[in-house]
Amino acid sequence: MDEMTDDENRIRALGQLRSHPGAEDAARELAVALEDPEVRAEAERSRGRLRRSSIGKWVATGSLIAVVGVGVAVPAAALSSFLARTGEFGDPTTSTEVDESEWIALGADDAPQVVIDAYPDYLTLPPGVPRDAAIADVSKIFARLDAEAGGQGLAQEGLMASTYDGFAICAWTVEWLTAEKASDADREQLAADWLSDTDNFRTLVASDGGGVTEWLMEIASAARAGDVNALRDFNRQLDCVERLDGVKR
Amino acid sequence: MTYDSAEIAPPVADDVDTFIRLICDELLGYFARRVVPHEDAADCLSETLLVLWCKRDKLPAAHGDRRAWSYGIAHRVLAAQQRNQLRQHSLAGRLQEQLRFRPLVAESTDDAAITALASLSIRDRELVTLVVWEGLTIAQAAVVLGIKPDAARARYSRARRTLRKHLSA
Numbered sequence: 001m002d003e004m005t006d007d008e009n010r011i012r013a014l015g016q017l018r019s020h021p022g023a024e025d026a027a028r029e030l031a032v033a034l035e036d037p038e039v040r041a042e043a044e045r046s047r048g049r050l051r052r053s054s055i056g057k058w059v060a061t062g063s064l065i066a067v068v069g070v071g072v073a074v075p076a077a078a079l080s081s082f083l084a085r086t087g088e089f090g091d092p093t094t095s096t097e098v099d100e101s102e103w104i105a106l107g108a109d110d111a112p113q114v115v116i117d118a119y120p121d122y123l124t125l126p127p128g129v130p131r132d133a134a135i136a137d138v139s140k141i142f143a144r145l146d147a148e149a150g151g152q153g154l155a156q157e158g159l160m161a162s163t164y165d166g167f168a169i170c171a172w173t174v175e176w177l178t179a180e181k182a183s184d185a186d187r188e189q190l191a192a193d194w195l196s197d198t199d200n201f202r203t204l205v206a207s208d209g210g211g212v213t214e215w216l217m218e219i220a221s222a223a224r225a226g227d228v229n230a231l232r233d234f235n236r237q238l239d240c241v242e243r244l245d246g247v248k249r
Numbered sequence: 250m251t252y253d254s255a256e257i258a259p260p261v262a263d264d265v266d267t268f269i270r271l272i273c274d275e276l277l278g279y280f281a282r283r284v285v286p287h288e289d290a291a292d293c294l295s296e297t298l299l300v301l302w303c304k305r306d307k308l309p310a311a312h313g314d315r316r317a318w319s320y321g322i323a324h325r326v327l328a329a330q331q332r333n334q335l336r337q338h339s340l341a342g343r344l345q346e347q348l349r350f351r352p353l354v355a356e357s358t359d360d361a362a363i364t365a366l367a368s369l370s371i372r373d374r375e376l377v378t379l380v381v382w383e384g385l386t387i388a389q390a391a392v393v394l395g396i397k398p399d400a401a402r403a404r405y406s407r408a409r410r411t412l413r414k415h416l417s418a
Contacts, residue, residue: 007412008381010362015282015382017353024274026344027294031273033340034298035266043299043340103395154372 101158106146115139118160120203123168126175126191133247134167158207165201169216170240171247176223177231192223265305269298272319277344279323279383281353284330288349291341297326317389320379324393365415373408376401 004012033039104114116135125134141163146153172194179187198205198213205213222230235241276297280290300322301308309315357363366374372394379390391401 004381005409005413007365007409007416008377010359010416011366011377011412012381013359014357014362014366015354015378017278017281018351020347020351020353022351023277023344023347023353026291026347027273027277028270030291030295030340030344031266031270031298034269034295034302039340040299040302043295043338044303 101156101161103154103156104160106142106153106155111142111146112139114157115142115160118157118164120161120164122200122202123164124194124200125168126171126194129171129175129244129247133244134164134171137167137243138163158203161203162207165204166238167243169195169201169204170235170238170243173219173223173231173235173238174240174244177228177235180226180228180231188223188226192220195223196220265302265308268308268315269301272301272316273298275316275383276319276323278353279320280327281348282378282382283327286349287352287354288345289330290348290353291344292338293323293326293330294344295338295341296329297323300326313386313389314392317385317392320383320385320389321393321395324375361416365412368415369408369411373404373411376404377408377412380405 034043104111115138118138119131119135123134125131138160142153142155142160145155172191176188176191176195179185179191194200195216198216201216204216219230219234222234273294277290277294280293280297281287284290284293297319301319304322307318309318366377369377376387376390376394379385379393380387385393387401387405388398391398394401396404
C-alpha cells in the first residue's frame, strides 16, 4: 500500500489502543488454554448445544443476516436509490456457512423482487399450500430483518432460497401432523418421505456449516417412526404455525 | 504489546498454537475497537480462537494470508455478536473482567475524523479500518470481506475521496 495520507493517519489514530498488560496476559492465558484438546472438546460441546438451539431459529426465520458494523447509522433513505444486487459474493473461506451467492441490499427498491425471484424451482409444497404463501412469508421475514437493521440489511441470495426451504419444511411438518391427527397413513407417509429426502431442501443442505442436515434427518426419522411429540416440538421450534398463518388447510 | 498495527512484525509461525498465540493480541485489538460493551470482546476472541482451532486444517501457509483468513473468521464472529448470537465463554471470564474495568480503546477528541469515518457506508468503513487499524493490505481486506480485490481497491479509493472531502471542509 502507498504511504498513508494525512486523512488516513487521522482515522488510524482513532483506532489506537491503550496498553493494558492485564488484558494481554488474560488473552494469552485464553489462547494457551485452548491449546489443550480437552478444553477445546468441552468448548465445542457447549458450542454444539448453543448451535442446536439457534439452528431452529435460523431455519425458521433466516436470521443469519449480516449487518456489518456499528456506529452512526446511515438513514435508510440513503440506501433507497441503491440497487439490491451489490455485485459482491460470499466467500466460504471466511464463513462458517457455505454460501457463495450474491449479497443483496435489503433496503433497495428492487429488493422485494429479488426475494420473489429467489423462490427455488425445485421446491414442492404440500397440497393446499400455495407458492404465494411461501413468498409472502419469506418477504415478510426479510422486510422485518431489514427494518431491524435500520434499512441497511444485507443478506445473501442463498439465504433467501434457504428460507424458502425452511418454509417448505414447516409446511410438510404441519402436513404430517395434520395427517397423523386424521389417521391418514398415506398422507403421513408422503410427508415423512418428503422430509427424509435432502434433495427437497437442497440449498439449506448445501449451505450447512454443520449440524442442520443432521438435525433435520433426526426429525425425518421421528416422522417415519410416528413420533408425534418430536414433530410437535420441531413445529414449535420453527414457529411453523406463524409461518403458515393464513394458509387454509 | 502489539495492538498497534504499525508495530506488527510478520513472524512466521509454522505450528498452529504458535500462530494463534501470535495473532490473539491482534484479534483482541480488532474486537476492542468494534465491540460494545467492551467486555464482550473477550467472548468474541474466545469464539474466534476456537473456530481457528476447528478449521486449522485450512490455515493458509503464508503469514499474510493466515492473518487475512483469521480476520475473516473474526469478521463473521463480530457479525454474530452484533446479532446477539454469541455464546458466553466461561473460558473468557478473566479477560472479560479486565476489559470491563479497563477498556483498551483510547478516547479521541478528533470529532472531524470520527464524523468522516461515520460518513462512510458500513462496508466501506470496515474496509478502511481493516487497512488502517489492522494493517491488512487492501487485497487481504478484500478476502476478509468476501469481495474481489479490484472491487476493494475501487471502494477504497472512493472512501479516501469521501474522507478527504469531510476532513478538508
